[in-house]
Amino acid sequence: MDRASGERRLAGDPGPATRLAKEVDLVSRSRELEDVSFGAIADPADGARIQWATPDGLEVVGRGVAARFTASGADRIDRVREQAARTFAALDHEGPSVARPRAFGGVSFHDGHDESPPWTGFGAASFVVPRMLVTRSDEATWLTTVTPDDATATDRIEHWTERLADLPPMRPSGTAPGVAASRRTTSQAAWTDQVETALDRIADGRLTKVVLAQALEVDLEGPIDVPATLERLRRQYPNCYRFLVSNADGGTFFGAPPERLVSKRGSRVETEALAGSVPRGETPEEDEEYVDRMLDSEKFRREHGLVVDSIRDQLDPLARDLTVEDRTIRRLATIQHLQTPIAATLADDRHVLDLVEALHPTPAVGGVPPAAALETIRETESFDRGWYAAPIGWFDGDGDGEFAVGIRSGLATDETVTLFAGNGIVADSDPAEEWEEVQLKFRPILDELR
């Protein structure tokens, strides 16, 4: 507010009596940082609260809360967007666009989320604009502080510049905490029953596809350092997203998902269908054999095609043009998927949260038809999905943003991590094969724990 009136004075502007000045409640100021270790900034001892990294090289670490948007119920995404619109309208950012303040967070998989352990503190929709952000792109690293006024901004920028300069140049990526014991929420016998229930519903015609999931509760031998775990995941899964969201109740949801839910910049939207999974082989030839098996299989083609069709149907009403690209193979360290990139140009101005709402859950994590699939998930799964398989990402004051699907993920509390993984069930699914595919999807996080 100081700055707004100061600028008016400098510009000789008579002030709000004759002109409606922007009401500024928060100021955001940035400074370029040189030679900082990004890993060191993410140190949990330093209270890092969010971390976000995209396959194309944007990385953000944030701490503190300048603004928080939370909501529950079926209209939770709309309500977050409304709260955020008020905050961003009263926020003045001075600095490059890449360093602008963004709201980071996510929503629960189900809209009727009611908070129970281990998800205590996560809520049905929760986003924060951090008070301090460090943003790294290909070109530079920026420090941003978001504070109530200019004097505090100057103070905080100085404070953080000094603190960050004192950090060690490199942060060790640590060692795995070790696994003491693990418990499945779903035995193989229970899984078989669950898949058979889904197959009966498919045979009845009530359901075409449903993605069923499991959780694995892991007791660790020592405390987990989640940022260090993410750093190790970067090496194994360099082309995946990486995220961390920790809350005041001590829970940290983190993961390395390969799947983009949606990104929006201006009128440009990018998403993808990622569905259909086979293992990696021991040799390049074996890799190809698995891929050929997937490409030749009518079941895999159908399972993948349902996701492409559904995304196209959801986006089409919002788009001026829409392109479904050629199907490719997404090869990760432990698993291979069928992938179809989808891009669109929006017909009207939209918020990225509108797109999140339109797309979530895609049949890559929910099913077809959506209502029958969600009912089957609710009735047959014996654990709370919480934020697993749900949208996780960021948006800004222009309504641009990017969201991943919160898979290949785990929820860490003290010395336990609960891992989540699921797989698409369609007609002809075999419970034992589906079981094996689910186990592959625990591996990204599990391998870094043991």
Ligand SMILES: C=C(O[C@@H]1C=C(C(=O)O)C=C[C@H]1O)C(=O)O
């Ligand atoms: C549900 C998960 O993965 C999703 C399901 C897939 C499948 O059914 O083949 C593949 C990729 C993801 O869209 C998971 O990793 O937990």
